[in-house]
Amino acid sequence: MLQVNFIRENKERVLAGLKTRNYAGARLEIVDQVLALDDRRKSTQTELDTILAANNKLSKEIGGLYKAGKRTEAEGLKAQVESQKGKVKELESAMRQIKEDLTNGLLEIPNVPNPKVPAGNTDEDNEVLQDWAGDLPDMGDKAQPHWELGEKYNLFDFGLGAKITGAGFPLFRGKGARLQRGLINFFLDEAHKAGYEEIIPPLLVNEDSARATGQLPDKEGQMYHATKDNLYLIPTAEVPVTNVYRDVIINEKDFPIKMTGHTPCFRREAGSYGKDTKGLNRVHQFDKVEIVQIVHPEKSYDVLQEMLNHVEGLLQKLELPYRILTLCGGDLGFTSALTYDFEVYSAAQKRWLEVSSVSNFETYQSNRLKVRYKGADKKTHLAHTLNGSALALARIVAALLENNQTEEGIKLPKALHSYVGMEVIC
RNA sequence: GGAGGAGUGGCAGAGCGGUUGAAUGCACUGGUCUUGAAAACCAGCAUAGGCGAGAGUCUAUCGGGGGUUCGAAUCCCUCCUCCUCCGCCA
Numbered sequence: 234m235l236q237v238n239f240i241r242e243n244k245e246r247v248l249a250g251l252k253t254r255n256y257a258g259a260r261l262e263i264v265d266q267v268l269a270l271d272d273r274r275k276s277t278q279t280e281l282d283t284i285l286a287a288n289n290k291l292s293k294e295i296g297g298l299y300k301a302g303k304r305t306e307a308e309g310l311k312a313q314v315e316s317q318k319g320k321v322k323e324l325e326s327a328m329r330q331i332k333e334d335l336t337n338g339l340l341e342i343p344n345v346p347n348p349k350v351p352a353g354n355t356d357e358d359n360e361v362l363q364d365w366a367g368d369l370p371d372m373g374d375k376a377q378p379h380w381e382l383g384e385k386y387n388l389f390d391f392g393l394g395a396k397i398t399g400a401g402f403p404l405f406r407g408k409g410a411r412l413q414r415g416l417i418n419f420f421l422d423e424a425h426k427a428g429y430e431e432i433i434p435p436l437l438v439n440e441d442s443a444r445a446t447g448q449l450p451d452k453e454g455q456m457y458h459a460t461k462d463n464l465y466l467i468p469t470a471e472v473p474v475t476n477v478y479r480d481v482i483i484n485e486k487d488f489p490i491k492m493t494g495h496t497p498c499f500r501r502e503a504g505s506y507g508k509d510t511k512g513l514n515r516v517h518q519f520d521k522v523e524i525v526q527i528v529h530p531e532k533s534y535d536v537l538q539e540m541l542n543h544v545e546g547l548l549q550k551l552e553l554p555y556r557i558l559t560l561c562g563g564d565l566g567f568t569s570a571l572t573y574d575f576e577v578y579s580a581a582q583k584r585w586l587e588v589s590s591v592s593n594f595e596t597y598q599s600n601r602l603k604v605r606y607k608g609a610d611k612k613t614h615l616a617h618t619l620n621g622s623a624l625a626l627a628r629i630v631a632a633l634l635e636n637n638q639t640e641e642g643i644k645l646p647k648a649l650h651s652y653v654g655m656e657v658i659c
Numbered sequence: 660g661g662a663g664g665a666g667u668g669g670c671a672g673a674g675c676g677g678u679u680g681a682a683u684g685c686a687c688u689g690g691u692c693u694u695g696a697a698a699a700c701c702a703g704c705a706u707a708g709g710c711g712a713g714a715g716u717c718u719a720u721c722g723g724g725g726g727u728u729c730g731a732a733u734c735c736c737u738c739c740u741c742c743u744c745c746g747c748c749a
Contacts, residue, residue: 278709282718289678289718292730296677311729318729482706605706611688613706 234339234600236615237271240264243345250345253562255354267338274331281324288314288321340450344597346562347571353561362573363557369578370554370636376581379631380512382638383409386658389513401502401517403627408658412633412645413520415653416626417495420522420547424623427543429493429524434473436496437464442476445602447568457499466499470523471620475602478527482613483606489536490527493623495520512631514586519627525620527604530596533617537571537593540621544575544589547624550648553632554578556585570595577628581635586628591621634658 240247244264251261291314298307351360383389388409394402405413421431443449443465448456457466467473474494483490498521513519524543528536541557548555560572569592576585596615599605605613637644642659650656 275709278718282709285719286717288729293678295729299677307729314729 234336235342235344235597236600237267237335237339239596240342241268241271244268247342247345251343253346253350253352254343254565255563263338263341267335267342270331270335270338274328274335277324277328277331281321281328284317284321284324288317343567344570344594346565347593349559349571350565351559351561354563355561356564358561359558359564359574360561361556362559365554365556365578367554370580372580372635372638376635377638378512378581379579379634382634382643383512386643388412388634388658391512399517401515403513403516403518408653408655409630411655412630412649412653412658413626415649416629417520417522419649419652420623421493421495423543423547423550424493424522424524427491427524429491432470432474432477432492432494434467434470434477434494434496436467436473436499437462438467438472438476439464442472442479445479446472446475446598447601448472451567454503455501457501467496468500469498469622470494470496470521471525474523474525475527475598475618475620478604479602481604483527483604483616485529485606485608488527488529488606488616489532490525492525493522494525495522497521498625513627514582514631516627519625521625522623523620524623525618527599527616527618529606530614530617533593533595533619534571536617536619537573537591540591540619540623541573544591544621544623548575548577548588550646551629551633552646552648553629553636555588566590566592568592568594568597570597575624577632579628579632579635581638582631586632588628588632589622589624592619594618594620 235247247264248261251264291310295307295310295314298304298310351358353359377385380391386409387407389403389405391400391403394400394404397404425431437459440449440463443456448465448468452468456468458464459466473496474492477492478490497518499518502515502517524540526536526540545555545557555575555577558574558576560566560569560574565572572590572592574587575589575591577588578584579586595617598618599615602618604616604618606616608614633645634643637646642657644657645653645655
């Protein structure tokens with residue numbers, strides 16, 4: 234969430250940001266509401282502190298009086314402090330309520346989009362930052378979509394997944410499973426070479442973690458919830474990996490913090506029935522290698538570019554046609570300031586598939602995470618956090634299968650030969 | 660799952676109802692000394708919030724939350740985590 238002081242000092246920017254996200258009318262009032270609550274918080278705090286300070290002072294005097302044996306005087310002061318107790322209780326409970334309201338208000342305000350974020354409502358309005366320069370592969374009418382190829386080469390089985398669990402839980406087998414494993418290793422090795430520390434995190438997280446990276450309360454309905462223990466299945470490795478640094482004050486010279494992790498990701502995808510749900514395009518469980526960086530605020534946009542380059546390098550090694558989009562205000566994630574999406578062209582489906590999302594959250598996440606660093610001025614400041622998929626498996630598999638299908642089988646890109654242990658899936 | 664023990668500043672570790680936001684040591688930062696370094700010595704060294712132009716000052720925080728009390732790191736309740744033993748088990 235944003236810091237109240239930031240909102241106070243940059244009210245016009247925040248409002249402009251909300252408008253970029255297509256907020257209008259009454260929805261914009263949240264900003265003033267939050268500022269009013271913060272004013273109340275301050276005045277209540279002052280009032281409470283004044284009484285507490287007086288009480289503390291008297292209590293110390295009482296201690297002194299008892300030592301000196303002046304009981305009667307002490308009793309008098311006791312009564313004086315006691316008479317304030319009701320007021321203190323009242324103010325404390327008011328304070329709790331105000332803080333809760335304030336936090337809830339702040340949770341409703343999304344991150345301020347970077348000026349580069351184009352206006353727009355839906356993914357149709359996303360701006361193509363870098364289009365595919367070459368020709369798109371034309372496989373002709375005989376080209377099979379990946380779900381048919383998967384069946385043909387016995388790579389994955391949706392029916393079995395549905396039998397064991399339910400729709401949207403694919404089961405990979407044989408060469409399909411080896412392809413998955415090879416891709417995971419390839420992505421992790423590339424991240425390792427780029428200086429990311431590998432993390433194998435827990436796959437279930439507690440409420441604090443989910444809240445800190447912003448999945449709660451924003452995406453509550455999208456996560457699987459183990460209610461008995463109140464734990465959430467992670468929708469992305471971003472959650473546990475970023476939370477490594479929750480409540481940590483980082484030494485400035487330890488920047489940049491670079492972490493990567495492979496995990497399965499679990500998403501309920503509530504409300505997205507029908508569209509795009511065929512095959513591996515949208516599933517409840519998929520594997521992903523995520524890269525996360527925690528950096529100095531001045532460096533975060535350079536780092537965003539670095540991460541973009543990393544993802545681009547992966548796609549080049551996989552020899553897949555891709556393009557990069559700048560997400561528009563309407564499509565931009567709640568917590569992000571600037572997001573680039575990578576899309577890969579899927580030749581048989583004749584459409585672009587999103588395979589990576591690289592974002593700079595600036596201080597939006599770190600404010601909740603309380604990830605700070607001590608600056609040269611010896612004060613603590615919020616760090617910037619970024620993350621990106623590098624890459625999401627299921628759709629990469631879809632594109633690899635569709636784009637590389639031949640009479641002899643699926644010809645894998647060179648980079649994967651040693652990882653998958655074969656050159657052609659047949 | 661059962662029984663017991665413990666959670667204090669970056670770390671170690673005192674304090675166990677009264678000016679203790681917290682002794683001491685280590686680490687760290689600055690200074691003196693030195694050609695330089697080490698050692699020695701001196702000083703500084705938690706986080707968040709309020710008020711203040713600032714110096715500063717007040718408030719809260721000793722795992723989390725609640726309570727008792729004029730006053731709690733210290734007493735009580737509850738939750739969490741860790742350790743030891745028993746049981747079960749990949």
